[in-house]
Amino acid sequence: MTTAPRPAVHGPIHQLGPEWVAGADGVRFRHAARVILLDANDRVLLLHGCDVDQRERSWWFTVGGGIEPGESPRAAAVRELFEETGVSIDSADLVGPVFARSALFDFFRETCRQEEVFFLGRYQGSAGADAFSRAGWTQIEVDTIDELRWWDLDDLAAAQEEVFPDRLAELVHGLLAGWDGVTRRLEG
16 A cells, blocks of 8 residues: 555544553553464565654554454454455464563553554455555544555565564564464563
8 A cells, every 4th residue: 555645633633442441550551453464475464654643753563453342352353454454354264362462652642551462364365555445444543554565574674663563574484384372472
């Protein structure tokens, strides 16, 4: 997908969604499910985004988002993949969770904590950028995400911009021969 112009933003126009609740320490918190989606060439699909309050800082990250009440992490991963890309995948075709992490970050001028699980999936369709849809994007996603891109793992390892989770290319390389059934805990 090509870069889309971001609207001018003056002051905070967004609030975090209702799935974000204050923890005992006052930090906003949610559970999330993410998908490391690989194509036939072992390239990984990532989103590129920024914070509307810190546009000078941008990063690449895996597809995914909050787990809704009563939803399993696997079902959330399938739903988020469809909402953010238009790609439909059967939950039985996801592998994992292969990784888990607790991420602490700033977004919309707030400190947030997200407990994440990562699933591995294979994309079976046409890998062209025009194959993806933004139809399921929330307004926050429209305002903060400007690109979907397939990354060759060597190019991803050499990227100068932040990538989440850290060392993603190395982590994916470790999964290419197959998953051993152990959910590995990642730092930050």
